[in-house]
Amino acid sequence: SVTQTFTGGDQPKAGMVFEADFVGINIAETDAKIGTDAKVFPFPAVGSGQAPAVVGGDAAVALKDSKGAQALLTYLASPEAAAIWAKTGGFISPNKALDTGTYPNDVQRGIAEALIKAGDDIRYDMSDQMPQSFGGSPNKGEWKALQDFLAKPKDVAAIQQRLERDAAKAYKD
Structure with a gap:
């Protein structure tokens, strides 16, 4: 943890x-x-390119089109709503109009500035795009394989094979 x-x-x-x-x-x-x-440190770039921002994200969706739903979505996308979340910490907003001084510390300000600077060059975190059985279960799948890799980093081929095997199983389930 x-x-x-x-x-x-x-x-x-x-x-x-x-x-x-x-x-x-x-x-x-x-x-x-x-x-x-x-x-914190960013994920390294692949090859000679610039490293993208690796992100997770939440989406707000209106299940019924109404003036109230549209007003709520508009507000949630505003710098005012982002400021409420940002000042408590644990939230980074892609809203370019949010004053980065709102964040509670320099680390979060730096992350927010990097996110804004990345523009469209972002990638969703691998675990946000895969079945929970592979990417979101502690001590299983991706998590366990990467923990084992950190414990024994010289055995790259075995970890790659295990990741491929576990991913194939997760996508069949």
Whole structure:
């Protein structure tokens, strides 16, 4: 878990987590300081290109077209609504009109600025685009394979084969 990375003194249970900005809320439950103890880095670029922003996202959908539904969607897309979420932390808005000073710390401001700068050069996180049985289940599928890779990084071929096998099974289910 995220908090296990930032607790335990000299013997935390993890050295790194691959998570989204929302984990700032979990980190705040520990003695760690965001920006000092908890830092971020972008995914590296593939080849010589620029690294895209890797994101997760939520979508608002009106199931019935009405003036009220349209008003709600318009408000949710506004900088005013984004500011309410952004100031509490754990939320990054793609809204270019949101003042980045609204974010509670420099780390989240930096993530927000990188997202805006990326423009359309974004990629959804791999686990947001696959069956839960492969990408969203702790200690299974992608999660477990990547944990095993971090524990034993020299065995790339075996991890690749396992990822392919587990993905094929998940997409058949």
